[in-house]
Amino acid sequence: MNVQKDKYAQIIKTQAKNLGFDFCGVAKAEFLKEEAPKLEDWLNKNHHGEMAYMANHFDKRLDPTLLVEGAKTVISLIYNYYPEKRLPDSPENLKIAKYAYGEDYHFVIKEKLKTLLTNLRTEIGEFGGRAFVDSAPVMERQWAQKSGLGWQGKNSLLLNRQMGSFFFLAELIIDLEVTPDPPMIKDYCGTCTKCVDACPTDAIVQAGVVDGSKCISYFTIELKDQIPNEMKGKFENWVFGCDICQDVCPWNSFSKPHQEAKFAPHPDLKTMGNKDWQELTEETFNKVFQKSAIKRTKFQGLLRNINFNLS
Known part of the structure:
Protein backbone atom coordinates (compact mmCIF):
# COMPACT_ATOMS: atom_id res chain seq x y z
CA MET A 1 0.00 0.00 0.00
CA ASN A 2 2.87 2.37 0.81
CA VAL A 3 4.15 1.97 -2.75
CA GLN A 4 0.83 3.39 -3.97
CA LYS A 5 0.97 6.30 -1.52
CA ASP A 6 4.58 7.03 -2.52
CA LYS A 7 3.54 6.99 -6.17
CA TYR A 8 0.75 9.50 -5.47
CA ALA A 9 3.23 11.81 -3.70
CA GLN A 10 5.57 11.68 -6.70
CA ILE A 11 2.76 12.39 -9.18
CA ILE A 12 1.48 15.34 -7.11
CA LYS A 13 4.96 16.92 -6.81
CA THR A 14 5.73 16.47 -10.51
CA GLN A 15 2.41 17.97 -11.60
CA ALA A 16 2.84 20.90 -9.16
CA LYS A 17 6.32 21.62 -10.54
CA ASN A 18 4.97 21.54 -14.10
CA LEU A 19 2.53 24.31 -13.16
CA GLY A 20 5.27 26.55 -11.76
CA PHE A 21 4.98 25.85 -8.04
CA ASP A 22 8.42 26.09 -6.42
CA PHE A 23 7.80 23.65 -3.59
CA CYS A 24 5.18 21.06 -2.73
CA GLY A 25 4.87 19.27 0.61
CA VAL A 26 2.48 16.65 1.97
CA ALA A 27 1.02 16.32 5.47
CA LYS A 28 -1.52 13.97 7.01
CA ALA A 29 -4.90 15.69 7.51
CA GLU A 30 -5.49 15.72 11.25
CA PHE A 31 -6.61 18.01 14.05
CA LEU A 32 -3.97 20.69 14.81
CA LYS A 33 -4.04 20.15 18.57
CA GLU A 34 -0.88 22.17 19.28
CA GLU A 35 -2.32 25.18 17.47
CA ALA A 36 -5.67 25.26 19.30
CA PRO A 37 -4.44 26.98 22.50
CA LYS A 38 -2.21 29.38 20.49
CA LEU A 39 -5.10 30.46 18.27
CA GLU A 40 -7.39 30.85 21.27
CA ASP A 41 -4.82 32.99 23.09
CA TRP A 42 -4.25 35.17 19.98
CA LEU A 43 -7.99 35.80 19.64
CA ASN A 44 -8.47 36.41 23.39
CA LYS A 45 -5.78 39.10 23.26
CA ASN A 46 -7.70 40.74 20.40
CA HIS A 47 -4.67 40.54 18.11
CA HIS A 48 -7.12 40.24 15.20
CA GLY A 49 -8.45 43.77 15.80
CA GLU A 50 -11.49 44.36 13.59
CA MET A 51 -10.84 41.25 11.48
CA ALA A 52 -13.94 39.56 12.94
CA TYR A 53 -13.71 36.76 10.38
CA MET A 54 -10.56 35.50 12.16
CA ALA A 55 -12.72 34.51 15.14
CA ASN A 56 -15.18 32.63 12.94
CA HIS A 57 -14.95 28.89 12.16
CA PHE A 58 -12.54 28.18 15.03
CA ASP A 59 -13.00 24.41 14.67
CA LYS A 60 -12.65 24.46 10.89
CA ARG A 61 -9.31 26.28 11.18
CA LEU A 62 -7.97 23.40 13.23
CA ASP A 63 -9.64 20.42 11.58
CA PRO A 64 -9.34 19.92 7.80
CA THR A 65 -11.94 17.13 7.85
CA LEU A 66 -14.54 19.84 8.56
CA LEU A 67 -13.59 21.52 5.27
CA VAL A 68 -13.37 18.37 3.17
CA GLU A 69 -15.35 15.32 4.22
CA GLY A 70 -13.11 12.30 4.69
CA ALA A 71 -9.94 14.41 4.25
CA LYS A 72 -6.78 12.32 4.50
CA THR A 73 -4.08 14.66 3.13
CA VAL A 74 -3.15 18.34 3.08
CA ILE A 75 -0.90 19.34 0.19
CA SER A 76 0.92 22.66 0.68
CA LEU A 77 2.31 24.61 -2.25
CA ILE A 78 4.66 27.57 -2.60
CA TYR A 79 4.45 30.05 -5.49
CA ASN A 80 7.08 32.78 -5.84
CA TYR A 81 6.10 36.45 -6.25
CA TYR A 82 9.44 38.20 -5.67
CA PRO A 83 9.73 40.91 -8.36
CA GLU A 84 12.66 41.56 -10.65
CA LYS A 85 12.65 45.20 -9.58
CA ARG A 86 11.29 46.88 -6.47
CA LEU A 87 8.88 49.79 -6.82
CA PRO A 88 9.45 52.68 -6.48
CA ASP A 89 13.03 53.71 -7.26
CA SER A 90 12.95 56.65 -4.90
CA PRO A 91 12.89 55.98 -1.12
CA GLU A 92 10.59 58.96 -0.43
CA ASN A 93 7.91 57.63 -2.80
CA LEU A 94 4.81 55.83 -1.56
CA LYS A 95 5.00 52.03 -1.57
CA ILE A 96 2.78 49.00 -1.98
CA ALA A 97 3.57 45.44 -0.88
CA LYS A 98 5.33 43.39 -3.55
CA TYR A 99 2.61 40.75 -3.62
CA ALA A 100 0.22 43.38 -5.02
CA TYR A 101 2.36 44.58 -7.96
CA GLY A 102 0.54 42.47 -10.52
CA GLU A 103 -2.75 40.61 -10.86
CA ASP A 104 -4.60 39.41 -7.76
CA TYR A 105 -2.93 36.19 -6.65
CA HIS A 106 -6.23 34.71 -5.46
CA PHE A 107 -7.37 34.33 -9.07
CA VAL A 108 -3.98 33.50 -10.64
CA ILE A 109 -3.19 30.70 -8.20
CA LYS A 110 -6.77 29.41 -7.89
CA GLU A 111 -6.71 28.76 -11.65
CA LYS A 112 -3.46 26.81 -11.28
CA LEU A 113 -4.91 24.76 -8.42
CA LYS A 114 -8.00 23.89 -10.47
CA THR A 115 -5.71 22.73 -13.29
CA LEU A 116 -3.61 20.77 -10.80
CA LEU A 117 -6.70 18.98 -9.45
CA THR A 118 -7.88 18.16 -12.98
CA ASN A 119 -4.44 16.85 -13.98
CA LEU A 120 -4.17 14.74 -10.84
CA ARG A 121 -7.61 13.20 -11.37
CA THR A 122 -6.66 12.38 -14.94
CA GLU A 123 -3.49 10.61 -13.83
CA ILE A 124 -4.60 9.07 -10.53
CA GLY A 125 -8.34 8.62 -10.97
CA GLU A 126 -11.31 10.23 -9.24
CA PHE A 127 -10.92 11.55 -5.67
CA GLY A 128 -12.55 14.26 -3.58
CA GLY A 129 -10.87 17.52 -2.61
CA ARG A 130 -10.86 21.29 -2.55
CA ALA A 131 -8.36 24.00 -3.44
CA PHE A 132 -7.59 26.90 -1.09
CA VAL A 133 -5.77 30.20 -1.64
CA ASP A 134 -6.07 32.35 1.45
CA SER A 135 -9.84 32.08 0.96
CA ALA A 136 -11.03 29.79 3.75
CA PRO A 137 -10.18 29.08 7.39
CA VAL A 138 -7.01 27.10 6.64
CA MET A 139 -3.92 27.57 8.84
CA GLU A 140 -1.63 27.55 5.85
CA ARG A 141 1.69 28.33 7.56
CA GLN A 142 1.17 25.56 10.08
CA TRP A 143 0.32 23.04 7.33
CA ALA A 144 3.30 24.15 5.26
CA GLN A 145 5.57 23.61 8.27
CA LYS A 146 4.01 20.19 8.93
CA SER A 147 4.77 19.24 5.33
CA GLY A 148 8.42 20.31 5.64
CA LEU A 149 8.33 23.44 3.48
CA GLY A 150 9.77 25.77 6.12
CA TRP A 151 9.44 27.15 9.63
CA GLN A 152 7.60 30.12 11.08
CA GLY A 153 9.88 33.09 11.55
CA LYS A 154 9.67 35.61 14.37
CA ASN A 155 7.45 37.71 12.08
CA SER A 156 5.10 34.66 11.94
CA LEU A 157 5.65 34.21 8.18
CA LEU A 158 6.78 30.90 6.76
CA LEU A 159 10.48 30.94 5.90
CA ASN A 160 12.03 28.61 3.37
CA ARG A 161 15.79 28.06 3.33
CA GLN A 162 16.01 28.22 -0.47
CA MET A 163 13.84 31.27 -1.11
CA GLY A 164 13.02 33.24 2.04
CA SER A 165 9.38 34.34 2.40
CA PHE A 166 8.29 36.28 -0.70
CA PHE A 167 5.86 33.63 -1.88
CA PHE A 168 2.21 32.68 -1.72
CA LEU A 169 0.99 29.58 0.07
CA ALA A 170 -1.85 27.47 -1.29
CA GLU A 171 -3.39 24.12 -0.33
CA LEU A 172 -5.24 21.13 -1.68
CA ILE A 173 -7.15 19.15 0.94
CA ILE A 174 -7.99 15.74 -0.50
CA ASP A 175 -9.53 12.45 0.59
CA LEU A 176 -6.67 10.42 -0.86
CA GLU A 177 -3.96 8.88 1.33
CA VAL A 178 -0.52 10.12 0.28
CA THR A 179 2.87 9.50 1.90
CA PRO A 180 3.54 12.56 4.10
CA ASP A 181 6.81 14.50 4.22
CA PRO A 182 8.66 14.93 7.53
CA PRO A 183 7.74 18.20 9.26
CA MET A 184 10.20 21.07 9.64
CA ILE A 185 11.18 20.91 13.30
CA LYS A 186 14.20 23.22 13.33
CA ASP A 187 13.94 26.99 13.60
CA TYR A 188 16.70 28.58 11.50
CA CYS A 189 16.14 32.15 12.76
CA GLY A 190 18.42 31.60 15.74
CA THR A 191 19.04 34.75 17.76
CA CYS A 192 18.31 37.12 14.83
CA THR A 193 15.73 39.80 15.70
CA LYS A 194 16.00 42.02 12.61
CA CYS A 195 12.28 41.77 11.80
CA VAL A 196 11.28 42.56 15.40
CA ASP A 197 13.64 45.55 15.59
CA ALA A 198 12.60 46.96 12.20
CA CYS A 199 8.82 46.96 12.72
CA PRO A 200 7.90 50.65 13.19
CA THR A 201 4.60 49.89 14.96
CA ASP A 202 5.97 47.17 17.30
CA ALA A 203 3.50 44.65 15.88
CA ILE A 204 5.72 41.61 16.56
CA VAL A 205 4.90 41.06 20.21
CA GLN A 206 6.87 37.82 20.70
CA ALA A 207 8.65 35.30 18.49
CA GLY A 208 6.16 34.05 15.93
CA VAL A 209 3.29 36.20 17.24
CA VAL A 210 2.10 39.33 15.43
CA ASP A 211 -0.51 41.62 16.95
CA GLY A 212 -2.48 42.03 13.73
CA SER A 213 -4.20 45.13 15.09
CA LYS A 214 -0.83 46.97 15.16
CA CYS A 215 0.42 45.84 11.73
CA ILE A 216 0.72 48.37 8.88
CA SER A 217 -0.89 45.82 6.55
CA TYR A 218 -3.90 45.72 8.88
CA PHE A 219 -4.24 49.50 8.98
CA THR A 220 -3.89 49.93 5.21
CA ILE A 221 -6.05 46.99 4.11
CA GLU A 222 -8.32 45.57 6.82
CA LEU A 223 -9.23 48.64 8.90
CA LYS A 224 -12.29 50.39 7.50
CA ASP A 225 -12.34 53.33 9.95
CA GLN A 226 -9.89 56.20 10.24
CA ILE A 227 -6.30 55.23 11.04
CA PRO A 228 -5.49 56.16 14.68
CA ASN A 229 -3.52 59.42 15.04
CA GLU A 230 -0.88 57.74 17.22
CA MET A 231 0.27 55.89 14.10
CA LYS A 232 1.18 59.17 12.34
CA GLY A 233 4.71 59.10 10.96
CA LYS A 234 5.14 55.36 11.53
CA PHE A 235 4.06 53.97 8.17
CA GLU A 236 7.29 54.69 6.28
CA ASN A 237 5.30 55.48 3.10
CA TRP A 238 3.38 52.19 2.87
CA VAL A 239 -0.09 52.72 1.41
CA PHE A 240 -1.07 49.09 0.79
CA GLY A 241 0.42 46.32 2.89
CA CYS A 242 3.98 46.39 4.19
CA ASP A 243 7.17 44.42 3.48
CA ILE A 244 9.45 45.84 6.19
CA CYS A 245 9.84 42.62 8.22
CA GLN A 246 10.52 40.67 5.02
CA ASP A 247 12.91 43.20 3.47
CA VAL A 248 15.22 43.05 6.50
CA CYS A 249 15.13 39.25 6.83
CA PRO A 250 18.51 37.68 5.93
CA TRP A 251 16.75 34.64 4.45
CA ASN A 252 15.29 36.86 1.75
CA SER A 253 18.77 37.40 0.33
CA PHE A 254 18.01 34.06 -1.37
CA SER A 255 14.94 35.46 -3.17
CA LYS A 256 15.00 35.10 -6.95
CA PRO A 257 12.65 36.92 -9.37
CA HIS A 258 9.41 35.10 -10.21
CA GLN A 259 8.62 33.87 -13.72
CA GLU A 260 4.89 34.67 -13.64
CA ALA A 261 3.89 37.17 -16.35
CA LYS A 262 0.62 37.94 -14.54
CA LEU A 303 -6.97 57.71 -0.77
CA ARG A 304 -7.19 57.58 3.03
CA ASN A 305 -3.87 55.71 3.17
CA ILE A 306 -2.17 58.12 0.73
CA ASN A 307 -3.34 61.19 2.68
CA PHE A 308 -2.34 59.62 6.01
CA ASN A 309 1.23 59.19 4.74
CA LEU A 310 1.57 62.53 2.97
CA SER A 311 -0.35 64.93 5.22
Whole structure:
Protein backbone atom coordinates (compact mmCIF):
# COMPACT_ATOMS: atom_id res chain seq x y z
CA MET A 1 0.00 0.00 0.00
CA ASN A 2 2.87 2.37 0.81
CA VAL A 3 4.15 1.97 -2.75
CA GLN A 4 0.83 3.39 -3.97
CA LYS A 5 0.97 6.30 -1.52
CA ASP A 6 4.58 7.03 -2.52
CA LYS A 7 3.54 6.99 -6.17
CA TYR A 8 0.75 9.50 -5.47
CA ALA A 9 3.23 11.81 -3.70
CA GLN A 10 5.57 11.68 -6.70
CA ILE A 11 2.76 12.39 -9.18
CA ILE A 12 1.48 15.34 -7.11
CA LYS A 13 4.96 16.92 -6.81
CA THR A 14 5.73 16.47 -10.51
CA GLN A 15 2.41 17.97 -11.60
CA ALA A 16 2.84 20.90 -9.16
CA LYS A 17 6.32 21.62 -10.54
CA ASN A 18 4.97 21.54 -14.10
CA LEU A 19 2.53 24.31 -13.16
CA GLY A 20 5.27 26.55 -11.76
CA PHE A 21 4.98 25.85 -8.04
CA ASP A 22 8.42 26.09 -6.42
CA PHE A 23 7.80 23.65 -3.59
CA CYS A 24 5.18 21.06 -2.73
CA GLY A 25 4.87 19.27 0.61
CA VAL A 26 2.48 16.65 1.97
CA ALA A 27 1.02 16.32 5.47
CA LYS A 28 -1.52 13.97 7.01
CA ALA A 29 -4.90 15.69 7.51
CA GLU A 30 -5.49 15.72 11.25
CA PHE A 31 -6.61 18.01 14.05
CA LEU A 32 -3.97 20.69 14.81
CA LYS A 33 -4.04 20.15 18.57
CA GLU A 34 -0.88 22.17 19.28
CA GLU A 35 -2.32 25.18 17.47
CA ALA A 36 -5.67 25.26 19.30
CA PRO A 37 -4.44 26.98 22.50
CA LYS A 38 -2.21 29.38 20.49
CA LEU A 39 -5.10 30.46 18.27
CA GLU A 40 -7.39 30.85 21.27
CA ASP A 41 -4.82 32.99 23.09
CA TRP A 42 -4.25 35.17 19.98
CA LEU A 43 -7.99 35.80 19.64
CA ASN A 44 -8.47 36.41 23.39
CA LYS A 45 -5.78 39.10 23.26
CA ASN A 46 -7.70 40.74 20.40
CA HIS A 47 -4.67 40.54 18.11
CA HIS A 48 -7.12 40.24 15.20
CA GLY A 49 -8.45 43.77 15.80
CA GLU A 50 -11.49 44.36 13.59
CA MET A 51 -10.84 41.25 11.48
CA ALA A 52 -13.94 39.56 12.94
CA TYR A 53 -13.71 36.76 10.38
CA MET A 54 -10.56 35.50 12.16
CA ALA A 55 -12.72 34.51 15.14
CA ASN A 56 -15.18 32.63 12.94
CA HIS A 57 -14.95 28.89 12.16
CA PHE A 58 -12.54 28.18 15.03
CA ASP A 59 -13.00 24.41 14.67
CA LYS A 60 -12.65 24.46 10.89
CA ARG A 61 -9.31 26.28 11.18
CA LEU A 62 -7.97 23.40 13.23
CA ASP A 63 -9.64 20.42 11.58
CA PRO A 64 -9.34 19.92 7.80
CA THR A 65 -11.94 17.13 7.85
CA LEU A 66 -14.54 19.84 8.56
CA LEU A 67 -13.59 21.52 5.27
CA VAL A 68 -13.37 18.37 3.17
CA GLU A 69 -15.35 15.32 4.22
CA GLY A 70 -13.11 12.30 4.69
CA ALA A 71 -9.94 14.41 4.25
CA LYS A 72 -6.78 12.32 4.50
CA THR A 73 -4.08 14.66 3.13
CA VAL A 74 -3.15 18.34 3.08
CA ILE A 75 -0.90 19.34 0.19
CA SER A 76 0.92 22.66 0.68
CA LEU A 77 2.31 24.61 -2.25
CA ILE A 78 4.66 27.57 -2.60
CA TYR A 79 4.45 30.05 -5.49
CA ASN A 80 7.08 32.78 -5.84
CA TYR A 81 6.10 36.45 -6.25
CA TYR A 82 9.44 38.20 -5.67
CA PRO A 83 9.73 40.91 -8.36
CA GLU A 84 12.66 41.56 -10.65
CA LYS A 85 12.65 45.20 -9.58
CA ARG A 86 11.29 46.88 -6.47
CA LEU A 87 8.88 49.79 -6.82
CA PRO A 88 9.45 52.68 -6.48
CA ASP A 89 13.03 53.71 -7.26
CA SER A 90 12.95 56.65 -4.90
CA PRO A 91 12.89 55.98 -1.12
CA GLU A 92 10.59 58.96 -0.43
CA ASN A 93 7.91 57.63 -2.80
CA LEU A 94 4.81 55.83 -1.56
CA LYS A 95 5.00 52.03 -1.57
CA ILE A 96 2.78 49.00 -1.98
CA ALA A 97 3.57 45.44 -0.88
CA LYS A 98 5.33 43.39 -3.55
CA TYR A 99 2.61 40.75 -3.62
CA ALA A 100 0.22 43.38 -5.02
CA TYR A 101 2.36 44.58 -7.96
CA GLY A 102 0.54 42.47 -10.52
CA GLU A 103 -2.75 40.61 -10.86
CA ASP A 104 -4.60 39.41 -7.76
CA TYR A 105 -2.93 36.19 -6.65
CA HIS A 106 -6.23 34.71 -5.46
CA PHE A 107 -7.37 34.33 -9.07
CA VAL A 108 -3.98 33.50 -10.64
CA ILE A 109 -3.19 30.70 -8.20
CA LYS A 110 -6.77 29.41 -7.89
CA GLU A 111 -6.71 28.76 -11.65
CA LYS A 112 -3.46 26.81 -11.28
CA LEU A 113 -4.91 24.76 -8.42
CA LYS A 114 -8.00 23.89 -10.47
CA THR A 115 -5.71 22.73 -13.29
CA LEU A 116 -3.61 20.77 -10.80
CA LEU A 117 -6.70 18.98 -9.45
CA THR A 118 -7.88 18.16 -12.98
CA ASN A 119 -4.44 16.85 -13.98
CA LEU A 120 -4.17 14.74 -10.84
CA ARG A 121 -7.61 13.20 -11.37
CA THR A 122 -6.66 12.38 -14.94
CA GLU A 123 -3.49 10.61 -13.83
CA ILE A 124 -4.60 9.07 -10.53
CA GLY A 125 -8.34 8.62 -10.97
CA GLU A 126 -11.31 10.23 -9.24
CA PHE A 127 -10.92 11.55 -5.67
CA GLY A 128 -12.55 14.26 -3.58
CA GLY A 129 -10.87 17.52 -2.61
CA ARG A 130 -10.86 21.29 -2.55
CA ALA A 131 -8.36 24.00 -3.44
CA PHE A 132 -7.59 26.90 -1.09
CA VAL A 133 -5.77 30.20 -1.64
CA ASP A 134 -6.07 32.35 1.45
CA SER A 135 -9.84 32.08 0.96
CA ALA A 136 -11.03 29.79 3.75
CA PRO A 137 -10.18 29.08 7.39
CA VAL A 138 -7.01 27.10 6.64
CA MET A 139 -3.92 27.57 8.84
CA GLU A 140 -1.63 27.55 5.85
CA ARG A 141 1.69 28.33 7.56
CA GLN A 142 1.17 25.56 10.08
CA TRP A 143 0.32 23.04 7.33
CA ALA A 144 3.30 24.15 5.26
CA GLN A 145 5.57 23.61 8.27
CA LYS A 146 4.01 20.19 8.93
CA SER A 147 4.77 19.24 5.33
CA GLY A 148 8.42 20.31 5.64
CA LEU A 149 8.33 23.44 3.48
CA GLY A 150 9.77 25.77 6.12
CA TRP A 151 9.44 27.15 9.63
CA GLN A 152 7.60 30.12 11.08
CA GLY A 153 9.88 33.09 11.55
CA LYS A 154 9.67 35.61 14.37
CA ASN A 155 7.45 37.71 12.08
CA SER A 156 5.10 34.66 11.94
CA LEU A 157 5.65 34.21 8.18
CA LEU A 158 6.78 30.90 6.76
CA LEU A 159 10.48 30.94 5.90
CA ASN A 160 12.03 28.61 3.37
CA ARG A 161 15.79 28.06 3.33
CA GLN A 162 16.01 28.22 -0.47
CA MET A 163 13.84 31.27 -1.11
CA GLY A 164 13.02 33.24 2.04
CA SER A 165 9.38 34.34 2.40
CA PHE A 166 8.29 36.28 -0.70
CA PHE A 167 5.86 33.63 -1.88
CA PHE A 168 2.21 32.68 -1.72
CA LEU A 169 0.99 29.58 0.07
CA ALA A 170 -1.85 27.47 -1.29
CA GLU A 171 -3.39 24.12 -0.33
CA LEU A 172 -5.24 21.13 -1.68
CA ILE A 173 -7.15 19.15 0.94
CA ILE A 174 -7.99 15.74 -0.50
CA ASP A 175 -9.53 12.45 0.59
CA LEU A 176 -6.67 10.42 -0.86
CA GLU A 177 -3.96 8.88 1.33
CA VAL A 178 -0.52 10.12 0.28
CA THR A 179 2.87 9.50 1.90
CA PRO A 180 3.54 12.56 4.10
CA ASP A 181 6.81 14.50 4.22
CA PRO A 182 8.66 14.93 7.53
CA PRO A 183 7.74 18.20 9.26
CA MET A 184 10.20 21.07 9.64
CA ILE A 185 11.18 20.91 13.30
CA LYS A 186 14.20 23.22 13.33
CA ASP A 187 13.94 26.99 13.60
CA TYR A 188 16.70 28.58 11.50
CA CYS A 189 16.14 32.15 12.76
CA GLY A 190 18.42 31.60 15.74
CA THR A 191 19.04 34.75 17.76
CA CYS A 192 18.31 37.12 14.83
CA THR A 193 15.73 39.80 15.70
CA LYS A 194 16.00 42.02 12.61
CA CYS A 195 12.28 41.77 11.80
CA VAL A 196 11.28 42.56 15.40
CA ASP A 197 13.64 45.55 15.59
CA ALA A 198 12.60 46.96 12.20
CA CYS A 199 8.82 46.96 12.72
CA PRO A 200 7.90 50.65 13.19
CA THR A 201 4.60 49.89 14.96
CA ASP A 202 5.97 47.17 17.30
CA ALA A 203 3.50 44.65 15.88
CA ILE A 204 5.72 41.61 16.56
CA VAL A 205 4.90 41.06 20.21
CA GLN A 206 6.87 37.82 20.70
CA ALA A 207 8.65 35.30 18.49
CA GLY A 208 6.16 34.05 15.93
CA VAL A 209 3.29 36.20 17.24
CA VAL A 210 2.10 39.33 15.43
CA ASP A 211 -0.51 41.62 16.95
CA GLY A 212 -2.48 42.03 13.73
CA SER A 213 -4.20 45.13 15.09
CA LYS A 214 -0.83 46.97 15.16
CA CYS A 215 0.42 45.84 11.73
CA ILE A 216 0.72 48.37 8.88
CA SER A 217 -0.89 45.82 6.55
CA TYR A 218 -3.90 45.72 8.88
CA PHE A 219 -4.24 49.50 8.98
CA THR A 220 -3.89 49.93 5.21
CA ILE A 221 -6.05 46.99 4.11
CA GLU A 222 -8.32 45.57 6.82
CA LEU A 223 -9.23 48.64 8.90
CA LYS A 224 -12.29 50.39 7.50
CA ASP A 225 -12.34 53.33 9.95
CA GLN A 226 -9.89 56.20 10.24
CA ILE A 227 -6.30 55.23 11.04
CA PRO A 228 -5.49 56.16 14.68
CA ASN A 229 -3.52 59.42 15.04
CA GLU A 230 -0.88 57.74 17.22
CA MET A 231 0.27 55.89 14.10
CA LYS A 232 1.18 59.17 12.34
CA GLY A 233 4.71 59.10 10.96
CA LYS A 234 5.14 55.36 11.53
CA PHE A 235 4.06 53.97 8.17
CA GLU A 236 7.29 54.69 6.28
CA ASN A 237 5.30 55.48 3.10
CA TRP A 238 3.38 52.19 2.87
CA VAL A 239 -0.09 52.72 1.41
CA PHE A 240 -1.07 49.09 0.79
CA GLY A 241 0.42 46.32 2.89
CA CYS A 242 3.98 46.39 4.19
CA ASP A 243 7.17 44.42 3.48
CA ILE A 244 9.45 45.84 6.19
CA CYS A 245 9.84 42.62 8.22
CA GLN A 246 10.52 40.67 5.02
CA ASP A 247 12.91 43.20 3.47
CA VAL A 248 15.22 43.05 6.50
CA CYS A 249 15.13 39.25 6.83
CA PRO A 250 18.51 37.68 5.93
CA TRP A 251 16.75 34.64 4.45
CA ASN A 252 15.29 36.86 1.75
CA SER A 253 18.77 37.40 0.33
CA PHE A 254 18.01 34.06 -1.37
CA SER A 255 14.94 35.46 -3.17
CA LYS A 256 15.00 35.10 -6.95
CA PRO A 257 12.65 36.92 -9.37
CA HIS A 258 9.41 35.10 -10.21
CA GLN A 259 8.62 33.87 -13.72
CA GLU A 260 4.89 34.67 -13.64
CA ALA A 261 3.89 37.17 -16.35
CA LYS A 262 0.62 37.94 -14.54
CA PHE A 263 2.54 39.28 -11.53
CA ALA A 264 4.27 41.98 -13.61
CA PRO A 265 3.24 45.48 -12.49
CA HIS A 266 0.93 47.63 -14.60
CA PRO A 267 3.14 49.94 -16.74
CA ASP A 268 1.64 53.07 -15.14
CA LEU A 269 2.47 51.79 -11.66
CA LYS A 270 6.19 51.76 -12.49
CA THR A 271 6.26 55.52 -13.03
CA MET A 272 3.95 56.68 -10.23
CA GLY A 273 5.51 59.34 -8.01
CA ASN A 274 3.95 60.94 -4.94
CA LYS A 275 2.31 63.67 -7.06
CA ASP A 276 0.59 60.96 -9.12
CA TRP A 277 -0.58 59.22 -5.96
CA GLN A 278 -1.94 62.47 -4.52
CA GLU A 279 -3.79 63.27 -7.76
CA LEU A 280 -5.12 59.73 -8.18
CA THR A 281 -8.62 59.71 -9.66
CA GLU A 282 -11.14 56.90 -9.44
CA GLU A 283 -10.77 56.42 -13.20
CA THR A 284 -6.98 55.90 -12.90
CA PHE A 285 -7.50 53.68 -9.86
CA ASN A 286 -9.86 51.43 -11.85
CA LYS A 287 -7.48 51.35 -14.81
CA VAL A 288 -4.19 50.68 -12.99
CA PHE A 289 -5.60 48.36 -10.32
CA GLN A 290 -8.32 46.69 -12.37
CA LYS A 291 -7.01 43.17 -11.71
CA SER A 292 -4.99 43.95 -8.58
CA ALA A 293 -5.45 42.90 -4.96
CA ILE A 294 -5.36 46.65 -4.21
CA LYS A 295 -9.02 46.83 -5.24
CA ARG A 296 -9.69 45.34 -1.82
CA THR A 297 -9.14 48.74 -0.16
CA LYS A 298 -11.46 50.41 -2.67
CA PHE A 299 -10.64 53.85 -4.05
CA GLN A 300 -11.61 55.76 -0.89
CA GLY A 301 -9.55 53.43 1.31
CA LEU A 302 -6.44 53.92 -0.80
CA LEU A 303 -6.97 57.71 -0.77
CA ARG A 304 -7.19 57.58 3.03
CA ASN A 305 -3.87 55.71 3.17
CA ILE A 306 -2.17 58.12 0.73
CA ASN A 307 -3.34 61.19 2.68
CA PHE A 308 -2.34 59.62 6.01
CA ASN A 309 1.23 59.19 4.74
CA LEU A 310 1.57 62.53 2.97
CA SER A 311 -0.35 64.93 5.22
